[in-house]
Amino acid sequence: MTPRRRFTATLAGVLLLAGLTGCGIPKESEVKVDGQVAAGRAGSSSFQRDEPLSQKASGTDRTAFVTNFLAAAAGEADRAYYRVKQFVAPDGRNQIQEKQPSEVALTVVRLREAPVITETTDGVKVTIKVQQVGLLRADGTLVPPVATESEYRFKLSAAQEDKPDAGWYVTDPPPNVLLLSDDALRRYYRTHPVYFWNTDRTRLVPDQRYLPLTVPNERRVTEVVKWLTAGPSEWLGSGTSRLPDGTRLINNATESDGQWEVNLDMPVDADDKRVEQLVDQLAWSLPELDGRLELKIHNQSRKQVSDLSDHRRANPVYPLVADPQRFCVYDGAIHPLNFPGEPSGGVPVIQAVNKDVVSAGFSRSGDDLLAALVTAGPDGRQRLTVGVGAEPVSIFQQGPRSYAAMGRPVWLRSPGPARPQGLVVADGRLYRFEGNAQLRAVPLTVQGEVTSVAVSLDGHRIAVIVGGTLYVATVNLNGGVVSVGPARRLATSLTDLSAVDWAGENILDLAGSAGRPAIYEISVDGALETALRKDVGARVTHLSAYPLNLVVPFSNANLMYEANGVAYRNNPFDTIKRDQVLNVTPPQAGVRAGNPTAPFFLY
Incomplete structure (x- = not known):
């Protein structure tokens, strides 16, 4: 199928889903769903355009009532207060101070555990423990949270003592806040990029x-x-x-x-x-x-x-022309990976430099290939080597300084072919590099050890893990100098964050811990989380994704990672085996074959 026909066919299918479903990131998914944008994923809300469920919809079920109360504010801003007040006892509704529709902002929270509902001599009490996610404004933006509460408490009373089916009321709602759970955000809204x-x-x-x-x-x-x-x-x-x-x-x-x-x-x-x-x-x-x-x-x-x-x-939004190609490191050299139905070719760098490789990052810029290799010396220290040119790239510059540890290098995919630039983490700091492989520090607005960096498909946004926390920030290339704007912290359920990459225009794949090593999918504002794999088995040390988009769709597994020296891909999650690595010599009899490591995409 030609790229034009493929674009048309995929666009039609994707946009049917994007236009008619909800936010679309399922709460939990062990297998990544084939799709191009988050709105097309399983677990989204129905095609009906209903408002949240009413106060009476839960009947006598107190847990369902609390869930519905945390969704009541969802929908168009001009009716948010009306919907919430229907859940509040009549004598307490006057205590809710309303704002103009343009000023309505919903406090989005992620429940850390199920609501605790207890009967006491003082009535039915509810406690919800939350993570503050953000403030949803009437203009559809989700800004960083303002509230700092880690839990909310309120009471319930029967709406009518003689009619149990009449449901419940909240008698003392949290003051000066319209709560919205992340589940309700997923169910009653669709994500829409502009x-x-x-x-x-x-x-x-x-x-x-x-x-x-x-x-x-x-x-x-x-x-x-x-x-x-x-x-x-x-x-x-x-x-x-x-x-x-x-x-x-x-x-x-x-x-x-x-x-x-x-x-x-x-x-x-x-x-x-x-x-x-x-x-x-x-x-x-x-x-x-x-x-x-x-x-x-x-x-x-x-x-x-x-x-x-x-x-x-x-007028494509991204300069993409072909499906991505997969590569990995095997026995210290870069090799292409071979999967059915996917393009695969030779290594786009000359053999003389393709040795002692720890990790690599490739990108395309017009007719040139951009190659950045992290190599290890005899003493174990690591150094960056950079080459730019027609395939196979033959002219490389090696950085003048070595480091104890370096992350995977990534290129800034921005229109500036005369001066391509990339980013890399070395010894806990973020650096930029050009064709001469010299590293120059990139100042950030947050302090802490930098452990991972990823660049978006547009080349003007980065995701970075600093001090164990996930941030996003804009990137400017004015005058050829990389500058990073104010970093925005993202809320996530994961701890011990170790790796991140862009899985879509506004979606990140994130590795960390949820009690066990795990990989989650998270929206660019931190609001929507999906458990892609709850138990990886070992801490993820390397992660690479192809960002799904409408210019060059990709229906195969778009995530690869390494944990405990073993490489994996998703959809379904499976190890990347030696026989899927091209151009390698089979091991001699009695010699154990090595494992593919540090997998990455070229696009």
Whole structure:
């Protein structure tokens, strides 16, 4: 199937799921579900656009009532207080101080254990122990949490003493807070990416938003355009560009006979290039739409797109052209991996440098291949070697300094072929490197030992583990100097974090401990977690993922990792065996074969 036909077929299937399902990260999944975006995964909510269950829906079941109470605020902001008040005893509703819909913010929490419900002489008491996840605003952004409480307590009373089926009331709800469980976020919202240009307006950067399932299809376009005109999430601000100040939507977006019309008011006239870039933003921020689009500014038609699907194909959000290839390290050298139905070729670096390798990172930049190798010397100390050029890369520079330990090097996939750059962790610090392999420290806004770094598909966001905590931050390449914006801390159930990589536009794969070594999938804001594998068996020391996307979809296992010197892949989780490694000499009789290690993707 040609890339164009494959894109069209996958886009249709994925967007059916993305447009009709909920947030889509299942609570638990031992096998990674085939899909391209989080919204298409199993475990999402139904196609119905219902509001949360009512106060009476739980009947006499107190646990179900508490679950429903923690979902009551979900949905469109203008009805959040009304829905919550239905769960509160009438004499206590006046104590809830309402805000304007635009100011409504929901406190998203992750329950650490099941609610504890006890009967006492003072009534039925409920205790919920929580992890603060974030604050969900009316504009669909999830910002870092404001509340610091690790538990909440409230009481229950019968709604009607003589009618048990009338359900329960909360008699003293937590003050000044609208609680929303992460389960309710998953069930009553869909994740929806919107795209903003980076600071030099050469690459689109995705921003995750949450759209209530109750929003009808005909209003989704309006909501997305409002998000674009309001600007990116706060943590992306330093690495992205906004529309001109004062840009706003005139009336709602409208659809007639298969054509959408978006009419904007802008304080200054936009030139043709700016208009074209705005159309790119709209096309990718509304991937479920095909057909025609007309963009007006000040009621004057500025751009007409005859087919949004064709526009996306002609203006891909990422410079990807082919399926990813798998590689690993075997006996100190890089080798391709062979899996049915996947591309596989030779090693894209010359044999002279392909020795004593500990880990590696490859990337493509136009016609060039970018190669970064971490090699070990006789004393065990590690050094970075970098090469850039046509395959097989033959000219390499070795870094002047060695380190006790280095992580897997990663390339910044950003349009700047004349000066490719990458990141690597060495002896607990984050460094950047260029073609000369010299390492230069990259300052972070948080303190602690750095143990892992990963770069997003757009090249302008990183995930980094610092001091055992997961953070995300934007990356700027102004003047060719890598600078990292303020780091945003992400809440996760895992402890002892050891490795991270991007598994999608707004999804991370994260290794740590959940009592036992585990691998979770986590959204870029920390709100949605999935247990991919609860018991890995040993601490994960190396992790690599192919970020699922709509430009070059990939239906096979997109995660590989190493634990206890053994390499694995997912879907299903299985070891990567020696006979899946190409171009190796079989071991002599009586000699035990080595294990493939440090697997990684080239894309």
